[in-house]
Amino acid sequence: MLPTIEIPSILPHLRRATRPYHDEVEQNPFNQALTAGTVTAAATARFLSRMYGFVQPYEAELRAQAAHFGPAWELDQRYRAPLILADLAQLGSPAGPPLCPALPPLGTRPQLLGAMYVLEGSSLGGQVIARQLAQAGIAGRSYFGGRAERTGPLWKAFCQQLEAAATTAETQAAITTSAIHTFRTLTSWLNC
Numbered sequence: 001m002l003p004t005i006e007i008p009s010i011l012p013h014l015r016r017a018t019r020p021y022h023d024e025v026e027q028n029p030f031n032q033a034l035t036a037g038t039v040t041a042a043a044t045a046r047f048l049s050r051m052y053g054f055v056q057p058y059e060a061e062l063r064a065q066a067a068h069f070g071p072a073w074e075l076d077q078r079y080r081a082p083l084i085l086a087d088l089a090q091l092g093s094p095a096g097p098p099l100c101p102a103l104p105p106l107g108t109r110p111q112l113l114g115a116m117y118v119l120e121g122s123s124l125g126g127q128v129i130a131r132q133l134a135q136a137g138i139a140g141r142s143y144f145g146g147r148a149e150r151t152g153p154l155w156k157a158f159c160q161q162l163e164a165a166a167t168t169a170e171t172q173a174a175i176t177t178s179a180i181h182t183f184r185t186l187t188s189w190l191n192c
C-alpha cells in the first residue's frame with residue numbers, strides 16, 4: 001500500500017505569504033486618516049466608491065461560478081456590493097462608481113478562492129473601521145460593520161471550506177498566488 005502523504009494546512013502559509021501585502025493595503029490614506037482621527041464623510045465616500053469598483057466585478061464572477069459552491073460556503077450571506085451602494089446613498093454620493101478594469105484573473109476555482117480569502121478577510125478589519133467611523137459620527141457603515149456578530153462565524157466557516165478545498169500543493173500555490181495578486185491590485189486601485 002502506498003503511504004498517505006499529508007499536505008500541510010494552507011492558512012498559516014497563506015497568512016505568512018500575504019502579511020506584507022495586508023500591511024501595505026492597511027496603509028491607504030483613508031485608514032491613515034481614520035487612525036489619525038481626521039477622517040471625513042467625503043473621504044469615506046471616496047474609499048467606499050473605490051471598494052465598490054473592486055468588489056462589484058469580483059462578486060459578479062463569484063455569482064457566475066456559484067453553482068460550483070455547495071451550501072456550506074453560505075455564498076448568499078457573503079455578497080456585500082449592495083451594502084456599499086446603500087452606504088454611498090446614505091452619504092449623499094451618486095450611484096455608479098467606476099469599476100476596476102483590471103481585476104486579477106478569477107476564471108479558475110483556486111484563483112477565485114485566493115480573491116475570496118482577501119475579501120472575506122477584509123470583513124475582520126471592517127469591524128474595526130465601523131467602530132472608528134461610529135466614533136467620528138460618520139454614517140454609511142453597513143459595508144464595514146454589517147456582518148456584526150456573524151463576522152466571526154462566517155470567517156471561521158470560510159476558513160474551514162478553504163482548508164477542505166486546498167488539498168494539493170498545486171492548488172495551495174495557485175490560491176496563494178491569486179491572494180497576493182488580489183491584495184496588490186486592490187492596493188493600487190485604492191490608492192490611484
Ligand code: HEM
Binds near residue numbers: 124
Ligand atoms: C481593504 C483592506 C483590507 C483587506 C483586503 C484586508 C484583508 C484581511 C485578511 C485577508 C485577513 C485575514 C488574515 C488571516 O487571518 O488569515 C485580515 C485580517 C485582519 N485585518 Fe485586514 N484587511 C484590510 C484592511 C484592514 C484594516 C484597515 C484593518 C485595521 C483597521 C485590518 C485589520 C485586520 C484584523 C484585526 C484582522 C484579524 C487578524 C487576526 O485575527 O489575527 N484590516 N484582513
